[in-house]
Amino acid sequence: MAARWEILADIINDRGFKQVAEIGIATGATTSYLLNLCPQLERYVAVDVYLGHIRVMEKEHPNLDLLEMDSVQAAQQIEDGSLDLVFIDADHAYESVMADIIAWLHKVRPGGVICGHDYWQGHPHPLPAVDGVKEAVDKVFVAHHRSCYTQHICDTSVHKNCYVWITNI
Numbered sequence: 365m366a367a368r369w370e371i372l373a374d375i376i377n378d379r380g381f382k383q384v385a386e387i388g389i390a391t392g393a394t395t396s397y398l399l400n401l402c403p404q405l406e407r408y409v410a411v412d413v414y415l416g417h418i419r420v421m422e423k424e425h426p427n428l429d430l431l432e433m434d435s436v437q438a439a440q441q442i443e444d445g446s447l448d449l450v451f452i453d454a455d456h457a458y459e460s461v462m463a464d465i466i467a468w469l470h471k472v473r474p475g476g477v478i479c480g481h482d483y484w485q486g487h488p489h490p491l492p493a494v495d496g497v498k499e500a501v502d503k504v505f506v507a508h509h510r511s512c513y514t515q516h517i518c519d520t521s522v523h524k525n526c527y528v529w530i531t532n533i
């Protein structure tokens with residue numbers, strides 16, 4: 365088991381990924397770790413309706429590209445097939461996760477990865493809205509027999525039944 369940013373950093377560094385987007389930033393915990401753990405990143409697109417917490421990182425990380433807006437609107441600013449990895453972690457309700465997957469899937473180039481946080485298995489999540497992640501991911505990927513695997517995370521105790529979902533494009 366590893367924290368979500370360790371799982372992501374391993375994928376990014378092992379595959380030499382250089383163009384990454386994180387959808388949903390909050391205080392920037394994952395953003396900060398990845399910018400520091402993955403020095404080869406050329407562009408890190410950070411999307412959130414509020415990015416005030418991470419504006420201070422801009423000076424130290426000129427590769428940080430801030431899109432302070434709704435995630436589906438932000439996707440319209442990104443060229444199709446231009447990203448190596450997209451990490452979806454914004455609104456966890458079923459409709460929102462579905463909208464994010466649809467909006468961002470084609471931004472990933474063949475050979476890249478689309479993935480996300482809070483794929484909850486085993487027990488219901490204490491916040492029912494989070495169950496939308498598994499429902500949407502299963503509907504888009506698993507039901508269509510596209511490769512989708514999960515990796516257990518341990519970044520906080522509340523995440524003990526929680527996984528990162530990962531799909532190779």
Ligand SMILES: C[S@@+](CC[C@H](N)C(=O)[O-])C[C@H]1O[C@@H](n2cnc3c(N)ncnc32)[C@H](O)[C@@H]1O
Nearest residue numbers: 388389390393394412413433434435453454455
């Ligand atoms: C779970 S937090 C992100 C945590 C972060 N990825 C991490 O690993 O530390 C979810 C974030 O998604 C943002 N968010 C929710 N809905 C959004 C939307 N439609 N567009 C953009 N950001 C959104 C919220 O403002 C919040 O900061």
